[in-house]
Amino acid sequence: MDMKDKSKEQLLEELDKLKKEYDSLKQLHQKTIEEQNLSIKQIRDIIEYNPISLQIVDKDGYSLLVNESFKLLFGAVPQKNYSVFEDLQIKELKYDYLFEKLRGGESVRFPDLYYNAHEVDISVPDTPVWIRMIAFPLFDADGVPERFVLMHQNISERKKTEKALRESEENYRLLLELAPDAFFQGDAVGNFIMANKRAMTFTGYSEEELLTMNMRQLFSSSELNKKPLRFDLLDKGEIITAEREILRKEGSTVIVEMTSRKMPNGTYQSFMRDISERKVFEKTLIENERKLKTIIETSPDGIAISALDGTVQFVTNQIVSLWGYSSSEEIIGRNVLEFVDEVHRDKASYLISEMLKGNLTGAAEYVMLRKDCSKFYCESNANVLHDSNNNPVGIIFVNRDITLRKQTEFELIRAKELAEESEAKYRLVFENAPLGLIHFDSKGRIISCNEEFVRIIGSSKQALEGLDMLKLPDKKIVEAVEISLTGGLGHYEDYYHSITANKTTPVQVLFAPIFTNEKIIGGVGIIQDITERKKSEEVLKEQNEEYLALNEELLQTNEELYKAKRLVEDSEAFLMNIL
Structure with missing residues (x-):
């Protein structure tokens, strides 16, 4: 039906309908423009107030827009004749290929840059910074890159922290390498992940061999049965010091003092010290009973002797001083367990009972009580004394004040953790090392x-x-x-x-x-x-000379007795011939 066939009312009705559609489209258009303006404002706000430096450049690298973070980072707005694609500092680093990728439509991430804006604009302070830069293209309607967005992040503090951490780790590793004790670090199941040079000479294994081994492989099965590795106690946060016999690569054994603890990162660390010489010295004490009193009185450690029931019968001056008393009379007659703090009294009682059963318990550490009720750490070696018929008659205790050593161990362990965090804390270890x-x-x-x-x-x-x-x-x-x-x-x-x-x-x-x-x-x-070691060597030397002199005197006496016996026999034979 054409216009001629339509009535005036129909035409007016259609015209009114078209007008409403036009008004609706106009409102929609206006709303779209408002939303676009709002989006543009939001985008501008995002760019302007973004804490990350943002720069938008044209297809030739000339700056179109920068935000406040860019100005704070680089100290100024780029000059009009500056193109980022022609930046000499970036060109010297041979990053042109990354700009080519960017121009080709790819998003790129630049390696960390040590950048100085002063070389581009001398009005900017001469203050280089480390930056991390990411760039991506903006495409036109045909999908062709027409602009590029560059994002910069100041990572100077991170770089300083990384450098300090590297230096701190190097210093820590150097201390471990120079440590007189063997050091081992194992993972959650005891597989070695680190060992120092002393550990290699100590065990006879190379570093490559140790890093394929587990801590248990350093001990024989019989040693592990007698003294299992107490990972359960380490997991509770305990620091365990125990004497163990390790098995070296060529088959020989070494008695060590092993101190272990669990670290916050879940690994285990152990220090081992060769105490073979100390063990030989203890054996010599037992075998040379006739020199016992002299050796006891000259020993640098405190020595006490008790009856089998623990009643103290004899103490050296070192024990009197170590336990904080004025004379031995204040100690003799009392039970040795009275001088052990209650936290370790059951442990001491148990180890003594095991020793009396014939089980070697080795050295043990206790918290001891002085007369004034102050406490100190003590390492105690004990053994049963026997008479000529090999019957047990008493117990000998060799006590050493290890308070300083324990304090040093705690300080070194704590200092190690702090040294991993900063150089300043490494200096604390340096200043307070024993x-x-x-x-x-x-x-x-x-x-x-x-x-x-x-x-x-x-x-x-x-x-x-x-x-x-x-x-x-x-x-x-x-x-x-x-x-x-x-x-x-x-x-x-x-x-x-x-x-x-x-x-x-x-x-x-x-x-x-x-x-x-x-x-x-x-x-x-x-x-x-090594003053104390030299003194001990001199004492041992003097005792050895005394022993040799006594032995020579005994040989001379035996020779004189032999001559006298021969004289008597000759006299008897002469008399028999006369009779």
Whole structure:
């Protein structure tokens, strides 16, 4: 039906309908424009207030828009003649291929950049920063890249933290490598994941071999049956110190003192110290009963003897002093368990009963009580004394104050955890280590030293720091330092006379190099005061000489008796012939 066939009313009705549709479309168009404007504003707000630096550039790399974070990061708005695609710092790093990918429509992530905006705009402060940059294209209606968005993140603090962590880990590893004890680290089931050089010489295995082994493989089956590894106690947070016999690669055995604990990351760490010499010394004490009193009185450890029921019968002066009493009369007649803190009293009672049954219990650690009720850590070795018929008649206890050692162990373990977090906490370990520690530069000059080193030398930090060790009169020290500065380990053991203090001290020293980028920048020295060891060696030497003299006297007496016997026999024979 054409226009002629329609009535006026129909035409007006259709016109009204079209007008309503137009008004509806107009409102929809207006709403769409408002939503677009709102979206554009939201996008601009997102760009402007985004904490990440944002930059939009055209297809030639010239800046179209930057946000406030960009200005804060780089210090200014890019100049009009600056194209990011022509940035010389980025070109020198040969990242042009990444820009080519970006222009080709790919999103790209640049390696971390050490960037200085001052080289682009001299009005900007000369302050380089580490940045992480990600870029992606914006496409036109035909799918062709026409603009590019660059996002920058300041990672300078992260880089500083990573550097500090690396240096802290290197220092920690160096301390472990120079430690006199063997160090092992195992995973949650005891498989080794780390060991120091001392552990390799200790066990006879190479590093590659150890990293394929489990802790249990260092012990024989009989040793594990007698003393199982107590992972259950470690999991409860206990620090376990026990004497064990390890099996070396070539089949020999070594008695060690093993201290273990579980770390916060779920791994286990153990330090092992060779105590074979101490065990030989204890055996010698038992075998030489006629020298027992002399050895007891000259022993650096405190020694007590009790009856089988625990009643104290004899104590050395060291025990009197160690337990905080004025005389032995205050101790003799009391039960030995009275001097053990109640937290370890049941343990001590149990180990004594096991020892009386013939089971070797080895050294044990206890918390002991002094007269004034103060407490201290004690390592106690005990054994049964026998008469000439091998009947048990008493118990001998050898006590050693290990409070300092336990405190040192706790401090070192804690210091290790802190050293992994920061260099400042590593310095705490350095200053409070139980061994003397020094740092020296590539010319052999002491840069820093701890208080223990100052104590050993008997001088002061002011006199020691800056000292040129290559000019010392002791040529053996000079030679050891020179070895470390050429990449080796320098060793020194002798009576050292300090030139900064009128003091001579027997010391054992290890010098080791410190490398940076395969270049020796100095070294570290670990110094141990061996005065007590030297004293013990002198005592043993004197006792050995006394023993040899007594033996010689006995041989002479036997010879005289033999001559006298022959004389009597000859006289009897002569008389018989006369009769």
